[in-house]
Amino acid sequence: MTTKTIDARGRLSLGKSFANRLVIIKELEGGILQIIPAEAVPSSEAWLYNNAEAFLAVKQGLQEAQASQFVEPPDLDGDADWLDDEDNH
Numbered sequence: 001m002t003t004k005t006i007d008a009r010g011r012l013s014l015g016k017s018f019a020n021r022l023v024i025i026k027e028l029e030g031g032i033l034q035i036i037p038a039e040a041v042p043s044s045e046a047w048l049y050n051n052a053e054a055f056l057a058v059k060q061g062l063q064e065a066q067a068s069q070f071v072e073p074p075d076l077d078g079d080a081d082w083l084d085d086e087d088n089h
Contacts, residue, residue: 024038
């Protein structure tokens with residue numbers, strides 16, 4: 001455990017290992033402060049992190065792609081033949 005002193009302006013130095021890092025500070029019961037390293041997410045992408053179902057689907061898709069688990073591509077030639085047959089009726 002390390003002891004630090006908050007200066008007159010309310011600042012606390014965490015040391016060089018936290019230099020230029022974004023952190024979230026949560027104030028818990030009893031005046032306990034929890035410091036959590038964080039990363040910023042652009043607001044246009046925040047919806048994904050706030051939608052558990054969409055986030056899970058993206059994670060699963062990335063895992064499948066990493067494992068080279070791809071769906072079979074559609075038979076476009078067969079579909080075109082079927083359309084040609086339908087046009088002739």
